[in-house]
Each structure stands twice: as structure tokens, then as C-alpha cells.
Amino acid sequence: MRERWIPDARRNAVADAVGRLLMRGHGTFPGMREIAAEAGVTTGTLQHHFGTKDDLLLFALEHHCRRCADRLRARSEEGARSPRQTLSAIVTELLPLDEERAAETSVAKAFVSRATTDPGFAAHYRAQRKILLDLLGEQFERANTPDPLAAAAILAQAVEGMRTDCLLLGPDAVEVDAVLDRLLVA
Amino acid sequence: MRERWIPDARRNAVADAVGRLLMRGHGTFPGMREIAAEAGVTTGTLQHHFGTKDDLLLFALEHHCRRCADRLRARSEEGARSPRQTLSAIVTELLPLDEERAAETSVAKAFVSRATTDPGFAAHYRAQRKILLDLLGEQFERANTPDPLAAAAILAQAVEGMRTDCLLLGPDAVEVDAVLDRLLVA
DNA sequence: CCACCTCCATTACGACTGTAATGTAACAGA
């Protein structure tokens, strides 16, 4: 019996499969048949819902960017917390500390190299970066940090390094509090 | 007439070719024939000097790590400069502002994803990171910065973000001085 | 001169790649 799916659900499931493969696979983009197997479908399904492979990968990037941005906004809007607590929550949300965030981090890393030439992928990097910068800047402003935008930029860049450190060196290699201590001179 | 080469020179030339391809190609590792063409040799030569493709890539990573580390040490040992000037020189040396540094940055980025599973590649990340941390910590110590190792760690992580920002958003997206202002509280 | 070894070029092969082409089941509207 062939299951019928809502197309959007299928696409999201496939995007998740790409994330899982990127997380535990060896860095390079998986092949169509590998993606299909992980998602429990055939390559025909992939061809039907996404035309080409690049479209599929682009959608997967969009998918994970959206999920991550949603969670970042949620952390940012959890009321009644100090700027420092909110900043810590946002930064921690970006670290690959569980399966979902590890997949998102792997996706982000894998697509960086791709973005150097393909403008479609670079646009997502820019967009995701702006979201993060705004959220961080808001908190630095709330904490009366001098030049909050500059502080946000530095933290955003440091987060990039913390993500790869956490991915390659393990969770013990990053200390969020130490970074915030240095940046929050309040 | 077939030219005779010193094997080491060949290997280094091939490693440079990999860097160039990674810089202007679309992120993913180039194929053997592409590498051979860029280096002006045949795949037979590649097979002779490096056994397998992974050996070739690993050597290329080593090659670029070594070159980069040498330049970093050179910047660090240019005497009669303030800690701030030296830090600025070190950080700037890591940004992809010319062909050679752009190639190194592309190499580093491309190998990060690979390093998540392959321990051989991860080892180089660790080593390169330690070199940078030591050089930065030395300068922060010279500048009487409180907790110089923590400051070095933050700067090293921020550099990671600045490299990708510079690569994807252009050289104008990074402001080295702003970062140093915030971190050098002297 | 004769092996011998290094350096390199060519060819070939099997595995794998993305995707086009085709067929089929299930539902929707008329």
C-alpha cells in the first residue's frame, strides 16, 4: 500500500533526512539514492517533489534555517529574563548539543563552502546572519552595552567559531559564560 | 620532453592546485582529473606521488596549514610592535584578502566538514588551533589583559566567524579594529 | 652494456552519479 502524503510534509521529512546524513555522514553532500533511503522513499519521489538535486539541497537549507530561526526567536521572547540570560540562551541554542542542533550545524557548515559560488545559498547565510545580529543587538541594547551593534557582531562571529569548536573538539571546548563576561561590560 | 621534478616540489605544486580549485570551484572537493589538469599533470602522476585521493587531500591540508602557520609566526615575531599591532597583523593574516589566503581559507572551510568524521583531518584542526591560541595568548599577556587565555580563545573563535564573513559577505563585512577594541581592555 | 628503479602517461574497468522516461495506483471533479 502506497501511503499518500501531504507534499509539504514529505519535503520537510526529506530535508530532515538530509540533515541527519550531513550530521553523521562524512561532510560531503549525500547522493540522491542515499537521501531517498534515509527518508524512506525512492528517487522518483524526490524527483517529483523537488525537480533537481540542487533544488532539494536549497530547500533543505531553507528548512533548517527556518527551524533554527524559529527557535532563536522563541528563546529571545521568553519573558522575564535578564539580557545576559537571554544572550546565553540564544548562543546555546546555536551550539550542536543535541541531534537536531547538530544536524543544523552540519548543514550550515556544509553549505558555507557551497555558498562561495552559488548566490542562492549565500543569500540564506546573509538572511540568517541578519536575524541573529538583530536578536543579539536587541539584548546588548537592553543591557546598556556601549555600541551594542558592534558587540552583537563580535558575538555572532564568536558563535561561528564556537559552533565548529563544539563540533570538532567536543562540547567541553566552548565556554559561553566566559565570552559573555568579556562582552557584557554593562 | 618529459620534465623531471623533485618529488616534494611536485607534491607542493599539486597541493597548491587543490587550494586554487577549492577557492574558485564550488566548495566540494575536486576530482582527480580536475586536480591533475590544474596542476598540469596526469592522474598517473597523482597516483604515483600520493597513493590514494584521501592521501592527496590530507597532504594538501597539511601543506596549507604549514604555510599558514609559518606566516602567522612571521607576523608574530616582527619585532618592535605593540601587542595591538601584532594581534591585528595576526588576525588580518587569517582573512582571505588575497589569492593565497583565500585559498587557505577555502581549504580550511572545506576540510571542516570532512573533519567531523575523519580523525586525521580533525587532528590538523586541533593543531592549527593550538598554534593560533598560543600566539594570541602571548600578545594578550604582553598587553596585561586579565585572563589572557580566555581573551585568546574568544578572539580565535571570532576569527573563525570573520573568515567566513569575509569569504561570503566581502572584506567590508569585517572590522578587525572593532573586535580588538572590545577585547583589549588593557 | 645491463639490469634496476623512479617518474610519469595511457588505458581500462567497475562502481556510482543525477536525471530522463515510462508506467501505475489513488483520489477529485464532472
Add this chain to the structure above:
DNA sequence: TCTGTTACATTACAGTCGTAATGGAGGTGG
């Protein structure tokens, strides 16, 4: 019930992949 469209599955194909295999050219020690 007929028809069309959507959502798959299967097969096939042309191309690329890394690499094994083979052979030749040039330098080197005996």
C-alpha cells in the same frame, strides 16, 4: 463512470568517479 491530475515506483542511460594495470622513458649503480 469517465477523466484528469497528483503522487509515487521502476527502469534505463549517459556521464563521471577513483583507481588498478600496463608500458615506456630516463637516470644510476654495477
